[in-house]
Amino acid sequence: MFNKILIANRGEIAVRIIRACREMGIRTVAVYSEADRDALHTQLADEAVCIGKAQSSDSYLNMERILSATIATKAEAIHPGFGFLSENSRFVEMCEKCNVAFIGPSAEVISRMGNKSEAKNTMRKAKVPVVPGTKEPVYTVEQALEAVKEIGFPVMIKASAGGGGKGMRVAGNEQEFAKLFETAQQESVHSFSDNTMYLERFVENPRHVEVQILADKYGNVVHLGERDCSVQRRHQKMIEESPCIAISDDLRKKMGETAVRAAKAAGYESAGTIEFLLNQSGEFYFMEMNTRIQVEHPVTEFVSGVDLIKEQICIAAGEPLSVQQKDIEIRGHAMECRINAEDPERHFMPCPGKITDLHLPGGNGIRVDTAVYNDYAIPPYYDSMIAKIIVYDKDRRSAIRKMISALGEVAIEGVKTNVDFLYELLNQPDFQEGNITTDFIPQHYPDL
Incomplete structure (x- = not known):
C-alpha cells in the first residue's frame, strides 16, 4: 500500500480523497493555486504545495508542476479526482515515466475510451449496443x-x-x-x-442511466448497480439517484452484465462508469465511458455499501477487489443534489464571492460533501459547484422527502445558489412520480 498520495485536484473531491486516505493510514499532499491558499483541502492534508497562479492552466492543469510537487514531497501516487487531469492520457504517460502511480486506468485505455469514435468501435466489437x-x-x-x-x-x-x-x-x-x-x-x-x-x-426523450464498475489488475470486474442522471440542464447533471425506478430486475442484470463486458473489452482497471441512453421501450445504448471517479459516486456508495475511493486506491496499489459480484446487494434509495454558486434568475450565471453565513444539513442518512466554510471566498476561476447533498432512505419517496427536508435547512449567505431551484424540481409532481427524461428541465422550464 502507498505511504503518501498527492491529490491533483481541489474542492470537495480533494477533501473526499484526503478523508479516505486518513482512514487508510495514508499521508496526503495537497496542491493549490494562489487563489486556493486558504482552501479546506490545503488545511486537511498533511502537506500542501502551491503550484501556480489562479488560472487552471497555470496550476491544476500544469502537469510539470504537479509532478515536481509529487517528486519533491516523495509521494508515491497521484489521485486526480474528476475534471482537470483525470482523463488526460499524456499526464498518465508522464506519471509512468516518473515512476509515479496514477490512481486510475492506463494512458492507453484513457486515450481509447476518451476518443468517442474509437470508444464506440471498441463497444461494437464487444457486442455492446451503441446508438x-x-x-x-x-x-x-x-x-x-x-x-x-x-x-x-x-x-x-x-x-x-x-x-x-x-x-x-x-x-x-x-x-x-x-x-x-x-x-x-x-x-x-x-x-x-x-x-x-x-x-x-439523437435518441428522443431517453433516460441517462450509468452503471458503476470496479476492475482490478487481475481481470476481476464487478458492477455496483446503476444511477439515473436524467435531470440535466444543458447536459450538466443536477440530480442523480440510485437505483433507477424505470428498470426491472431483469433489465438491471442485463445492463450490469453489459457494463462489465464493456469494461473488459476496454482492458479497464480502477473505478469507472459506463453511460447508457435508455429509451421508452427499455432498449439501451452505450453513450460513453468515464474513466475516472464521478461527481455522483456517493449515491452508489450509499446503496452498495462500497467505498469507491478506497477501492480505487487499493486497485492502484495492486490489490485485488475486496468484493465479488455475489457480494453486491443494492439496498434502499439514494439521491444527490449538486449545490452550485449560480443565479438561476440570471441564466444560471456563476456567482463567486464570500460566504458570510453558512448552515448545512445533517441527520440520519444525510451526507454533505463540500469544501466551503464560513467566510470562505469562492474564487471565480473554477467550476461553480460548492457542495453535494446526498440522502439515503428505504425507498425513493422517502429519499425525496428527506432531500426536501435537507434542502430546507441549507442557508448560504453572501452568494446566490441554485438551492431554491432544486427544491422546486423535487416538488414537481412528474419528478415525484419518476416521470423524468433528459428533457425534463426543458419541458418544465422552457424559458430557461
Whole structure:
C-alpha cells in the first residue's frame, strides 16, 4: 500500500480523497493555486504545495508542476479526482515515466475510451449496443452531411474529445445542420484543442442511466448497480439517484452484465462508469465511458455499501477487489443534489464571492460533501459547484422527502445558489412520480 498520495485536484473531491486516505493510514499532499491558499483541502492534508497562479492552466492543469510537487514531497501516487487531469492520457504517460502511480486506468485505455469514435468501435466489437452513428472521425460539414444520409435526422453532433456538455448540438434538419456543426466544432477547438467530431442518431426523450464498475489488475470486474442522471440542464447533471425506478430486475442484470463486458473489452482497471441512453421501450445504448471517479459516486456508495475511493486506491496499489459480484446487494434509495454558486434568475450565471453565513444539513442518512466554510471566498476561476447533498432512505419517496427536508435547512449567505431551484424540481409532481427524461428541465422550464 502507498505511504503518501498527492491529490491533483481541489474542492470537495480533494477533501473526499484526503478523508479516505486518513482512514487508510495514508499521508496526503495537497496542491493549490494562489487563489486556493486558504482552501479546506490545503488545511486537511498533511502537506500542501502551491503550484501556480489562479488560472487552471497555470496550476491544476500544469502537469510539470504537479509532478515536481509529487517528486519533491516523495509521494508515491497521484489521485486526480474528476475534471482537470483525470482523463488526460499524456499526464498518465508522464506519471509512468516518473515512476509515479496514477490512481486510475492506463494512458492507453484513457486515450481509447476518451476518443468517442474509437470508444464506440471498441463497444461494437464487444457486442455492446451503441446508438447508430459515424464509425470514423468527421472533420468537415461536407463529410458530416454525407454521413447523415445514412444516420438520419434528428442527429447529435459531438466533439470526440468532449465532455461536460461542451461541443454538443442537436440538429433536427439539414437547413440548421451546417451552422450547428461549425458551432460545436469551434467549441471543441476552444475547449479541447481538437476539431475531431462524430455524429450519432439523437435518441428522443431517453433516460441517462450509468452503471458503476470496479476492475482490478487481475481481470476481476464487478458492477455496483446503476444511477439515473436524467435531470440535466444543458447536459450538466443536477440530480442523480440510485437505483433507477424505470428498470426491472431483469433489465438491471442485463445492463450490469453489459457494463462489465464493456469494461473488459476496454482492458479497464480502477473505478469507472459506463453511460447508457435508455429509451421508452427499455432498449439501451452505450453513450460513453468515464474513466475516472464521478461527481455522483456517493449515491452508489450509499446503496452498495462500497467505498469507491478506497477501492480505487487499493486497485492502484495492486490489490485485488475486496468484493465479488455475489457480494453486491443494492439496498434502499439514494439521491444527490449538486449545490452550485449560480443565479438561476440570471441564466444560471456563476456567482463567486464570500460566504458570510453558512448552515448545512445533517441527520440520519444525510451526507454533505463540500469544501466551503464560513467566510470562505469562492474564487471565480473554477467550476461553480460548492457542495453535494446526498440522502439515503428505504425507498425513493422517502429519499425525496428527506432531500426536501435537507434542502430546507441549507442557508448560504453572501452568494446566490441554485438551492431554491432544486427544491422546486423535487416538488414537481412528474419528478415525484419518476416521470423524468433528459428533457425534463426543458419541458418544465422552457424559458430557461
